[in-house]
Amino acid sequence: MAILEARGLRKAYGETVALDGVDLRVEEGRILGLIGPNGAGKTTALNAILGLTPYEGQLQVLGRDPWTERGLLLREVSFIADVAVLPRWIRVSQALRYVEGVHPRFDRAKAEGFLAKTSIRPASKVRELSKGMVAQLHLALVMATDAKLLVLDEPTLGLDILFRKQFYDSLLNDYFDRSRTILVTTHQVEEIQDVLTDLVFLHRGRIVLSCGMEEFESRYAEVMVNPENLAAARALAPIHERHVFGRSIFLFDRADRAQLAALGDVRTPSIADLFVAVIGGSNGAPGAAR
Amino acid sequence: MSSSSDAVAGRPAERYGPTAFSWTRLLEWSVRREIWENRSIYAAPLAVAALVLFIMVVSSGNLSHWRRVLLQPDPVRRQAALEQPYDIAAMMIFFTVLFVGIFYCLDALHGERRDRSILFWKSLPVSDTTTVISKALVPLLVLPLLSFAIILGIQTILWLVRGAVLMGSGLGPSVAGPQVRSVPSPPALLLAVLVTALWHAPLYAWLLLVSGWAKRAAFLWAFLPFFVPSALERGAFHTSFIGSFLRYRFLGWWGEALGPRGQDRYGLQALTRLRPVEFLGRPGMWIGLALAAAFLAAAVRLRRYREPI
Numbered sequence: 278m279a280i281l282e283a284r285g286l287r288k289a290y291g292e293t294v295a296l297d298g299v300d301l302r303v304e305e306g307r308i309l310g311l312i313g314p315n316g317a318g319k320t321t322a323l324n325a326i327l328g329l330t331p332y333e334g335q336l337q338v339l340g341r342d343p344w345t346e347r348g349l350l351l352r353e354v355s356f357i358a359d360v361a362v363l364p365r366w367i368r369v370s371q372a373l374r375y376v377e378g379v380h381p382r383f384d385r386a387k388a389e390g391f392l393a394k395t396s397i398r399p400a401s402k403v404r405e406l407s408k409g410m411v412a413q414l415h416l417a418l419v420m421a422t423d424a425k426l427l428v429l430d431e432p433t434l435g436l437d438i439l440f441r442k443q444f445y446d447s448l449l450n451d452y453f454d455r456s457r458t459i460l461v462t463t464h465q466v467e468e469i470q471d472v473l474t475d476l477v478f479l480h481r482g483r484i485v486l487s488c489g490m491e492e493f494e495s496r497y498a499e500v501m502v503n504p505e506n507l508a509a510a511r512a513l514a515p516i517h518e519r520h521v522f523g524r525s526i527f528l529f530d531r532a533d534r535a536q537l538a539a540l541g542d543v544r545t546p547s548i549a550d551l552f553v554a555v556i557g558g559s560n561g562a563p564g565a566a567r
Numbered sequence: 568m569s570s571s572s573d574a575v576a577g578r579p580a581e582r583y584g585p586t587a588f589s590w591t592r593l594l595e596w597s598v599r600r601e602i603w604e605n606r607s608i609y610a611a612p613l614a615v616a617a618l619v620l621f622i623m624v625v626s627s628g629n630l631s632h633w634r635r636v637l638l639q640p641d642p643v644r645r646q647a648a649l650e651q652p653y654d655i656a657a658m659m660i661f662f663t664v665l666f667v668g669i670f671y672c673l674d675a676l677h678g679e680r681r682d683r684s685i686l687f688w689k690s691l692p693v694s695d696t697t698t699v700i701s702k703a704l705v706p707l708l709v710l711p712l713l714s715f716a717i718i719l720g721i722q723t724i725l726w727l728v729r730g731a732v733l734m735g736s737g738l739g740p741s742v743a744g745p746q747v748r749s750v751p752s753p754p755a756l757l758l759a760v761l762v763t764a765l766w767h768a769p770l771y772a773w774l775l776l777v778s779g780w781a782k783r784a785a786f787l788w789a790f791l792p793f794f795v796p797s798a799l800e801r802g803a804f805h806t807s808f809i810g811s812f813l814r815y816r817f818l819g820w821w822g823e824a825l826g827p828r829g830q831d832r833y834g835l836q837a838l839t840r841l842r843p844v845e846f847l848g849r850p851g852m853w854i855g856l857a858l859a860a861a862f863l864a865a866a867v868r869l870r871r872y873r874e875p876i
């Protein structure tokens with residue numbers, strides 16, 4: 278059963294096309310990373326999914342139309358739209374009481390349990406907390422809400438590495454189970470490589486790559502090619518070539534592993550490397566990596 | 568897919584407990600949230616009340632003032648002099664609450680976009696309609712009830728203090744009667760504050776609309792469209808139709824509610840002549856309420872589309 282299904286999703290702001298015919302299907306129990314450069318349309322896509330903006334094309338989230346059924350949808354969808362959107366005046370205890378007051382699926386005791394593991398005090402106001410603590414508080418609110426879909430838009434932007442690591446650790450250990458679905462956009466792709474089950478690259482409003490992480494690992498290979506094998510490597514049609522400390526690193530899509538092993542050290546590329554290859558290197562000709 | 572997928576087909580499964588809260592519960596929490604955020608809603612009227620009470624309690628110890636009042640031969644004027652402190656106290660609270668309401672409304676839909684917290688509020692299952700109505704209820708219900716309670720409190724304290732002073736000074740017997748009559752009945756006061764709020768509904772709704780629309784300088788956007796034409800009219804034609812209209816919308820409730828101009832028109836005794844049924848029959852009232860509803864509907868629609876500034 279698809280948690281989310283989009284067909285020909287399109288959104289334009291005047292002349293600027295933010296989403297240009299996106300087809301996307303997300304199954305239950307997946308953690309999908311939506312990766313793209315600034316202005317790729319990630320936030321627009323999430324806003325459409327959350328019913329925050331009208332759109333053209335077909336979109337169903339949990340079987341509902343997000344724009345017309347937003348109120349109903351939000352009982353089952355949680356989101357963190359950005360870091361630091363919690364109101365600065367609110368006290369931690371007030372935030373818990375309020376969410377308990379308006380959200381039928383919020384478990385206050387659970388949220389208090391998460392907060393007890395942090396240094397956040399209930400009497401503190403949000404404005405007195407550090408940026409990392411605000412993110413922890415927001416995460417505690419979201420993790421204590423029994424939602425089917427969690428949408429995270431740059432949830433760790435501006436946080437230090439310890440908070441970022443802890444954020445995803447908590448999410449995986451204390452929240453995620455196979456009946457939930459998470460959709461996340463971030464620029465800090467290194468940290469979510471091991472978290473994701475699915476990967477989508479968005480560029481100029483189009484999906485330029487979409488694959489599961491198992492497929493990612495079997496499909497893409499990065500080879501540090503020994504100098505004498507350069508010509509042989511190029512003959513195998515790499516999708517990207519770069520040079521680091523005088524060594525050439527090639528990225529292959531669906532190449533024969535045995536052949537690659539003969540050229541040099543083979544390893545699975547990072548999402549960041551593939552991102553550069555697909556979007557940076559080709560300057561984003563849509564569909565380049567399909 | 569997980570093994571538990573039989574329980575979840577995109578629609579909420581029963582094991583999650585209640586799937587929705589009643590609209591009134593969402594509204595109640597939204598109003599509570601507004602009061603948490605805007606402490607001036609109660610802090611400002613209470614501060615003014617404390618100040619007014621302090622001054623009046625101190626001045627009620629002034630016996631020469633009492634003698635002057637009691638020497639007043641005309642019984643109507645004597646009564647008016649006795650009532651004056653209660654009137655002043657009530658009016659101070661009335662106007663404080665009006666100003667608090669105006670500034671509250673101007674910021675209500677602007678502040679949440681400015682500090683991006685709208686993204687958090689919108690992540691919760693509270694509709695734009697509920698949110699806007701909860702914000703409108705602050706000047707239309709919370710502030711009137713609060714001002715009612717505060718005025719009643721001030722007047723009771725004042726009445727007790729003044730009574731004690733009179734009794735202690737030996738002046739008591741001659742003014743005890745009029746002094747007792749100088750406080751309006753609580754039901755009349757309650758009606759008066761609610762009627763005032765209804766009369767000001769289009770003003771508050773307009774301010775909410777502007778606060779949801781303007782990117783900055785909501786105050787200017789809210790008032791310039793009225794004051795500039797009014798000034799131009801005065802300069803060009805030496806008339807003041809717009810000005811009279813504004814005065815009518817700000818202060819006209821008193822005349823509309825209490826009927827024709829009388830000697831005690833601005834005194835609290837006038838409240839005893841309040842005729843809510845007739846007042847509710849005035850076209851000015853209904854035109855105002857219709858406008859208020861239209862402004863609020865527009866504000867709801869705006870909030871749906873608006874993003875953080």
